[in-house]
Amino acid sequence: MNPRRLTPSMSLLVAFEAAARHCSFTKAAEELALTQSAVSRQVQTLEAQLEIELFRREGRKIELTAAGALYQHELAAALGRIRSATLQAISYKNDSGPLNLAVLPTLGSKWLLPRMHEFYAKHPDLLVHIHSRIIREDVQSSTHDMNAIICAGSGEWPGYIAHQLLREKLVVIASPTALPEYPAMSPANVAEHALLNVVSRPGVWSDWFDQHNVDHRTMRSGPSFELTAHLIQAVSAGIGIGLVPQILVQDELKSGDLVALFEPMESGRSYYLVYASRYQHLPALKAFSGWLLSLPFPDN
Structure with a gap:
């Protein structure tokens, strides 16, 4: 199959996703600052490229087909990840983006937070946004929107870097x-x-x-x-x-x-500090992990 057919242009995908979300070419056009006819043409071009019908059209009313609904569901998640990645990249343009950290609730409130003033004293220009999460052994479900987590477990998480803090x-x-x-x-x-x-x-x-x-x-x-x-x-x-x-x-x-x-x-x-390998070069994470691993953990 032609790879081009499987990789439609971003403008076509964005137009379709907006139209599918609103079930309206007009509302999609308002959101995207385009004309209604431009959105309609982009959706038609996408349908022609994919050789499938994404919408059923009855006068001015449109409704997703089964294939269109499935495509919109997958695209919404993919576009969300792209937008999130773009925002994250922009936030690090000056090497000063924040660190999003998930921590077990009680460990965060009773152990980490009372020590965070020490981190800020050494790194006053960095921010750590702390999120309380009950984290299971499946760290992937807890890290999809986080740069790092502090959790308890076995330390065996393929694809992740895990620094042991204490037994x-x-x-x-x-x-x-x-x-x-x-x-x-x-x-x-x-x-x-x-x-x-x-x-x-x-x-x-x-x-x-x-x-x-x-x-x-x-x-x-x-x-x-x-x-x-x-x-x-x-x-x-x-x-x-x-x-x-x-x-x-x-x-x-x-x-x-x-x-x-x-x-x-x-x-x-x-207890471990855990993060996906793709985040290992983030300046805020490097600073935070260096500080955390330098702490005198009790032998308890």
């Missing part, structure tokens, strides 16, 4: 006010209390019970939370016991608002 350790936490007997508790005693968990990690308590040779059948499930921050607040309120990353409760453990029961448990995951 994750989980610790059982409780309120000393709600649980004054905590110094004498054994692992088996944990099963007597409501066990709080985060919905994205339903199996962590099972792993903890396995490590401490406690029968799963004694487990007493408590409420689940979407955010670790909410789970920590629930533990502070005496609702139950939590199993959370130790790095997220350092302040509470230091102040005595919460207590750690037993030694931390290795989760098998680590």
